Structures are given as C-alpha cells and as structure tokens.
Amino acid sequence: MFWTKAFIPTLKEDPADAEIVSHMLMIRAGMMRKLGAGIYTYLPLGWRAIRKVEGIVREEMDRAGAQELLLPILSPAELWRESGRWSEYGKEMMRLKDRNEREFALGPTHEEVITGTVRGEVRSYRELPVCLYQIQTKFRDEVRPRFGVMRGREFTMKDAYSFHRDPASLDDYYKIMHEAYTRIFRRCGLDFRAVLADAGIMGGKVTHEFMVLAASGESVVLSCPAQGCGYAATTDTASGAIPACAVAGDEPLREVHTPGRKTVEEVTAFLKVGPECVIKTLIYEAAGAPVAVLIRGDRDVNEAKLQNALACINIALADEAVIRRTTGAGLGFAGPVGLRGIRVIADHTVKGITGGVTGANKTDYHLTGVREGRDFTVSGYHDLALNREGDGCPRCGAALTAYRGIEVGQIFKLGTKYSESMQAVFTDEDGAAKPFVMGCYGIGITRTVAAAIEQHHDRDGIIWPLSIAPYHVEIIPMNVGDEATMKVATDLYAALGQRGVETLLDDRDERPGVKFKDADLVGIPYRVVIGPKGLAQGKVELKSRGSKETQLLALEGAAEEIALMVRTALDKLAG
C-alpha cells in the first residue's frame, strides 16, 4: 500500500477523551475513531490488526478441531426465556422490539443461540464431541464503557461452544482449548497468564481467564510466589487464609452512644479500637429478599463470592428504606444482635470474635463486647471476603502477591446449565436421552489488540508484534522527488510483495521528520529507509521499530533478506 493512497489519518496530539495508552495510540495512529461511548469505527489500519488477530484465532481454533460458523446477532426473547437469562441478564443486555412489539436481544454472548442450533440437529452420542465457533460483533450495554476498545458496548469476540457426551470428554476438550488459547496469545506476542476465575452469569464451576499483564488492567490477580505452587486467581474468585486477629478482651455486652458514626472508620476512631474488632453488617438484597452479611471490619465483601454463596445472581446493597425496615435503624447502625426476620450469613473472619463492635439496630448506637455464638448466631459461614496481597495461598500458605491484568479470554466448563434448561439432549449409547455437557470459550478480539498495544509501545508510538502488525515493513524514501530513490523504493516494494511481505510505502512528499514520526507512531515492525546516505554505497537502511541500531543491506538481495527475516520471526512466534 502506498501511503498517499491509504486512509491513515494520524494525529499529532493525544485525543482529549482518551485515558490509557492503547486508546490514545489507536486514535492517534489512525486505527479507529469514536462514534459514541464505547462504539468505534475501525479504520483500515486498525481493521488490519484486528484481522491479524482473527487469523491467528481461526488457525488455532481449526487446529483444535473447532468449526467456524456464524450465528445471528439478533435473537428472539423466547430463546433467552428458556434459559432464564432474559430476566437474569439484566440491563447489560441490549434489547429491542420489532414493529409487532416482539422482543429481541442483541447478542451479548451466544449460549442460547448455539444451544438452540445444535438441539435437534445433533442427536446421537456418535456425533459428539462437536465444537463450533464464530467471530462476531457482541453487544453489551456496559454500565460504564471506558478505556477505548477495552470496555466497549460493541466489540468483536470469538466465541466457541463445545458439546460433549460426558464430563470426562469436556475435561479433555477443556485442556485442548486451554492449550489453543496459550498458543493464540503467545503467537500474538503477549505476556499473559491463565488464572482461576469466577463464572458469573455464564454458569458452570471451572473457568480460567487469560490475563495479559498490564498496569492499566482492570483485573487484579492474586498469585502464589512459591516455587512449584502455581496458584493464581482473580480477586473475584481467589480464596486465601486471612490472618487472624488477636482476640479482644471478654467484656460484657454494652450499648454505647455513637452519634453520627456510621462507617467502620468513624466508629473505630470514636471508640478507639481497631477495625478488626468491628463486625461489619451489610444489608444486601438478593432476588428481592434482604440478607444480612457479616464480615470483619478490616475486610471487604467479595460480591462474586456472595452471589455464589446465596446462589443468586441479582444481588445489590440494599437502599436506606430497606435497611430501616429490616434493622429499625438508619444506615450505619446494623448489627446481628437481636436482628430478626432476615437471613444472616457471615464470612469466616467473624467466627470466634469476642469483644466485638457492631451496630445496635438503633440509630446512633453501637454495641461493644459482642461475642459470636453467645450474642448472636448466623445461618451459615462462607468464604465471602475479598482477598488481597499478603493473604495465605490456599494451596501452600505462602503470602500471595498481586498484579494487574487485562482479561483477553475466558474458558468455561458450563456443564448442563443450558442443555438442561433448553432441553437439548442426545441419545446415548444406552438409549437414554441425556443433556449435552457443554463448554464455552471466549476471546475479546478487539480487546486483545488493545492489550497488545498496552504491552508494546514506547513514547513515540506502537511497537507491533510482527504477527499482528497491520503491515510487516514500511519503506520510507527520503526524497520522493528523486527518481533514483523512488525506483529503488518501488522495486523493493514490488519484490517484497511478491514474497508475501505486507508493505507500506510512505510516498508522501513530506520532510523526513514527519515520516519518521508517523512511522514510529504507527509502529510497523521493520522500517527500510532509502536515502542518499545508503544509496551512495548501493545500500538501504533497515531498522526494527523499537531498536536503536540500523543495519545496511545491499540493494541486491535486500528483498530476499527482509522476507526471510519476516518469515523467520513469524515462524518463531507461531512456535
């Protein structure tokens, strides 16, 4: 491609509304433009990078035995009612009505559609396992779209669904997919980790997220530094030993006046005790019913764990009216002692507390000297705490360390959640109708591109991994007015093209500085400068983006040499 013919609108300045590097660079390098919050137009350069990632994903999915198909974006509400997610999915799902007031969803994910597709078509265990995938646009009405393509409302995703005869077959295939994902992200040139995760609304128990390591990542991973342990999990799902606190004195239960002290911070400052003495009491609403959740005052509740403990997806902190109704007190004075007519569950950190501080269920009063077991009991203890750095590894006990990551993929063992609710069954060897055992496997394509930029850039711009770069080589003729220079440039361009090297030739009549700046910004891995310095010796200058040194290549055979370099580097990434 010749730059003068290409649509690559680069910008000198950072866009005002971009916060993170990948977002700024994708705009500045002319890869995309914003149309609305979380909605982007992909310009040719951005689209090429996206298609590179898609290509790698396709190759690896095919290698793993999956077959590509294309499901519709628009799906009737009926299908979602079958699985229960029409109501369960909540506001995140984009919904619309047709002219006859029939309801539809814009697919945020496709378990229902694929299950509806396979159901009735795959009838025998002999046809299993089967895995189908698509690369397609997904819609999610995110509460807060942000960070460019990282959290968009419309984004490209690869989603695969596998159907199995039994859990053992799913287990085998899950491993194959795990391996395929590892190959994909390695080929994309990413530094990543597979970590244990929470299944959330997808259902199922076993799931891993693939995290690209980046300080700008929205996910936090807790991992075990101990040699040979290997435990790593997102904070949504991580468990870990929380250090016990010294048991406070065994004072009698006493009511104290704590006017206006609502938060743990205010109460502990007022009573001159540590936050670990407080039994924090949060009133949640789970499927409309209030639940009191207790946790030690120095800890926070992990809502993903709470959802699992309550087996309820729609949970939220109750508003003040509900709190008043259930506790008889204003916000900030709830406590488990004497709390009636409401389910009370607690995190393990609450067990055995003596001399504790809790709300008195009476506005402006707290209780001190509270003893678990004597003054109150709970209906169950669960792991509800948000773990953090320093907590003990659940496998080996070593202190966990934390790092941030961008979630680019997730694989799930769904089990029979969808096949059962949607009556998708096959006939097994014994003649019995059984629900498919399912797995599903997602990759955020557009997010992967952004993650790659987060990991590969410098002050001047993007430094593409060769495998996903929009072009392999950029040729910069120093003086486009000079016939000899242009002859060398266009000959090299043609020779590289013949050898399958994707090349961009910056034939703009611009000063060198402008072209160099844009070349750095756009980040094509190899740059060939054709100018008087080299030509005087019959040579061209080759430089890798991101490296300082330039090497001179003899004009003769330059195309051959560059093509070989590109091929070798790509092969190396492909493993």
Add this chain to the structure above:
RNA sequence: CGGGGCGUAGCGCAGUUGGUAGCGCGUCUGGUUUGGGACCAGAAGGCCGGCGGUUCGAAUCCGCCCGCCCCGACCA
C-alpha cells in the same frame, strides 16, 4: 444509577462588567527548504451541543434536554 468535570473551526485549546469569536496544529495557494513533526506570505474553514427564557443585545446569565470524559457496583 450516584458523585465530579466538560461540550467553541478537522484536532488540541483560549475567550468575565453580556456588544455577533480567537490561538496553535492541520487543510488550500505560492515561494524558500528537505536524515527526526521546517520557514515566509496569503486563504478557506464556526447554527460557540440542542431547545427555551432573561435582555435592545447571549458563547458568556437562568432553566430543561442531549452528548462525552473521570471516580464507585460488571465482564471478553
């Protein structure tokens, strides 16, 4: 949805006693330049987010709406 901020030329921004709008970059023309975002001269480009109000007069004051960004609860 709650809290904070912003909407003025393609992009980045200025614009306070209220008097019909400016700077830098980019674009176009001409010239001089040409190894890391050149210089000179000239030019084009604005329903000042929208609607309503106050006023002789509104980018500026008031109200409502829309859009965008950031901070808190979600997920590929």
